[in-house]
Amino acid sequence: MSKSDIFANLSSIKTADLQVKEVSVGKVISFADGIVFTDQLRDVQSGELVSFGGEAYGLALNLEREKVGIIVLSGAEQIRAGDFVYRTGKILSINVSDEIVGRVVDPMGQAVDGKSAIAADKEMFLEKIAPGVIAREGVNQPMQTGIKAVDALIPIGRGQRELIIGDRNTGKSSVALASILNQKGQDMICIYVAIGQKKSTLAQFIQVLEDKGAMEYTTVVSASASEAASLQFLAPYSGQAVAEYFLAKGKDVLIVFDDLSKHAQAYREISLLLKRPSGREAYPGDVFYLHSRLLERACKLNVENGGGSITALPIIETQANDVSAYIPTNVISITDGQIYLETDLFNSGMRPAINIGLSVSRVGSAAQLKAMKQVAGSLKLDLAQFRELEAFAQFSSDLDATTKKQLERGKRVSEILKQAWDLQMSVAEQVLMIHAAVGGHLDEVEITDLGEWEASYLAFAKSNNPKLVEHLNSGPKIATSEEEALQKLIKDFAKAYPRFYKKEA
Amino acid sequence: MLQINVASAVALSSAQKNKLEAALQKKYSQEQVVFNYQVKEELIAGLSVSVAGKLHDASLRARLNQLASKI
Numbered sequence: 001m002s003k004s005d006i007f008a009n010l011s012s013i014k015t016a017d018l019q020v021k022e023v024s025v026g027k028v029i030s031f032a033d034g035i036v037f038t039d040q041l042r043d044v045q046s047g048e049l050v051s052f053g054g055e056a057y058g059l060a061l062n063l064e065r066e067k068v069g070i071i072v073l074s075g076a077e078q079i080r081a082g083d084f085v086y087r088t089g090k091i092l093s094i095n096v097s098d099e100i101v102g103r104v105v106d107p108m109g110q111a112v113d114g115k116s117a118i119a120a121d122k123e124m125f126l127e128k129i130a131p132g133v134i135a136r137e138g139v140n141q142p143m144q145t146g147i148k149a150v151d152a153l154i155p156i157g158r159g160q161r162e163l164i165i166g167d168r169n170t171g172k173s174s175v176a177l178a179s180i181l182n183q184k185g186q187d188m189i190c191i192y193v194a195i196g197q198k199k200s201t202l203a204q205f206i207q208v209l210e211d212k213g214a215m216e217y218t219t220v221v222s223a224s225a226s227e228a229a230s231l232q233f234l235a236p237y238s239g240q241a242v243a244e245y246f247l248a249k250g251k252d253v254l255i256v257f258d259d260l261s262k263h264a265q266a267y268r269e270i271s272l273l274l275k276r277p278s279g280r281e282a283y284p285g286d287v288f289y290l291h292s293r294l295l296e297r298a299c300k301l302n303v304e305n306g307g308g309s310i311t312a313l314p315i316i317e318t319q320a321n322d323v324s325a326y327i328p329t330n331v332i333s334i335t336d337g338q339i340y341l342e343t344d345l346f347n348s349g350m351r352p353a354i355n356i357g358l359s360v361s362r363v364g365s366a367a368q369l370k371a372m373k374q375v376a377g378s379l380k381l382d383l384a385q386f387r388e389l390e391a392f393a394q395f396s397s398d399l400d401a402t403t404k405k406q407l408e409r410g411k412r413v414s415e416i417l418k419q420a421w422d423l424q425m426s427v428a429e430q431v432l433m434i435h436a437a438v439g440g441h442l443d444e445v446e447i448t449d450l451g452e453w454e455a456s457y458l459a460f461a462k463s464n465n466p467k468l469v470e471h472l473n474s475g476p477k478i479a480t481s482e483e484e485a486l487q488k489l490i491k492d493f494a495k496a497y498p499r500f501y502k503k504e505a
Numbered sequence: 506m507l508q509i510n511v512a513s514a515v516a517l518s519s520a521q522k523n524k525l526e527a528a529l530q531k532k533y534s535q536e537q538v539v540f541n542y543q544v545k546e547e548l549i550a551g552l553s554v555s556v557a558g559k560l561h562d563a564s565l566r567a568r569l570n571q572l573a574s575k576i
Contacts, residue, residue: 009576012575012576013572013576016571016572016575016576018568018571018572020561020562020563020567021561022559022560022561023559023560023562024558024559024560025555025558025559025560026558039558040557040558041558042558084555084560086560
């Protein structure tokens with residue numbers, strides 16, 4: 001503190017008007033499992049931050065005739081029976097500034113990565129009503145994930161909410177991670193909200209982000225498994241508050257909630273301890289609203305409102321592929337589509353293990369790039385035919401030539417959708433590969449060689465016709481001239497690399 | 506019955522108690538009141554009176570806290 005500060009404070013001490021005011025207080029009558037019940041505290045608001053004195057704070061959730069139910073947010077060890085509980089008159093909010101990018105914070109917005117404290121710029125409310133229809137516009141820009149199967153078949157637009165759903169160990173977080181990694185240089189802020197995860201898993205995740213240079217535009221909000229249920233419950237709202245800070249600046253934001261099953265469980269724990277009536281699977285009655293109010297805050301704003309967007313990728317973990325359980329059905333109905341991951345596909349080597357048939361994107365194709373839309377149309381058809389024939393072909397051994405051809409095509413098309421999690425593909429690369437597959441240029445290539453073919457072909461294309469690649473990256477419709485260039489490229493490649501092709505070709 | 510909780514930094518003498526009780530009786534004349542006294546050293550000096558969920562904190566601690574939040 002400088003001298004002038006001290007003198008400024010001296011005068012404010014002199015002029016300070018210290019009066020004894022009547023304030024509302026309650027007394028702690030019980031404190032167990034992170035829940036405090038107090039008597040009185042009559043005029044407290046629902047969702048108001050309350051103080052237990054010192055550094056101990058709580059959130060008033062249950063307002064009843066004789067008592068108030070409060071979840072403890074901090075300083076639990078200081079609370080004693082009989083302590084006064086004071087109103088603060090504040091609704092829960094966190095301080096956000098641009099400095100939060102690249103940091104790991106807890107749901108209260110405090111840094112937990114051991115670096116310096118984050119400066120405060122604006123107070124963002126954790127709970128906020130989502131932007132109305134007047135402020136919004138249709139989703140019209142793509143959010144490229146860099147995953148072929150997703151960008152081609154289940155395209156995600158900026159401002160969309162796309163659920164990632166699947167059993168444990170099916171690569172749900174990897175899809176989200178790949179999407180974050182692919183936002184490098186896309187002028188996108190990413191927020192990863194980890195709810196109820198092991199700290200070791202999270203540390204690994206952050207390490208990957210750092211190694212790939214993705215922490216430069218990413219904020220991690222962490223409420224790990226060791227954190228109180230109250231913090232796990234608040235974490236996604238904090239993440240959303242951070243996202244809204246950047247939305248207000250007209251930025252595009254990608255937010256990942258990993259995962260909302262744990263979030264629902266944390267809220268169930270709180271609700272049961274607050275003695276709220278339980279419903280199906282012991283979840284409280286408002287568990288739908290819990291997620292719908294969170295995901296409604298994902299939006300695409302129109303130009304008059306800054307034109308920013310929040311794209312949300314919530315993750316839900318299912319048990320034994322049961323998507324008809326309570327929380328999965330809820331979140332499926334809230335979101336604009338889902339990416340469905342399956343253990344069987346994962347184990348059979350199909351990675352990402354996306355079940356194309358069950359995955360949908362309800363708004364994405366409106367936001368898909370034209371070139372991608374063009375090639376993806378036939379891709380969908382090929383895959384649909386393949387799935388139908390595949391089941392049929394198991395019964396009959398002798399198939400006619402057309403069917404056989406369709407099967408072979410389908411196998412190759414499915415094969416090229418495989419992709420390593422850490423391999424981000426640009427639009428041009430994706431279009432090149434899908435174009436080759438649906439055009440039948442891979443029919444002569446052995447399935448086992450496809451991985452190698454892909455790498456060689458993409459390298460070949462970039463060195464032989466960089467102009468075309470650049471053009472495809474910007475994503476306009478593939479005109480006849482470009483189609484010809486693509487055909488020529490593939491023919492040249494076949495000549496240059498004859499080893500990939502069968503003898504008769 | 507109305508409970509009036511009085512916390513003070515040092516124990517009050519009976520003269521002080523009588524004075525306080527007389528004043529508070531006047532304020533809550535329509536009800537039957539009971540006084541509970543407590544010594545809380547953390548108040549540093551002064552009194553804090555709580556009645557039915559309302560707190561009048563006239564302790565030095567409360568004023569210091571107020572001051573701290575103002576500067």
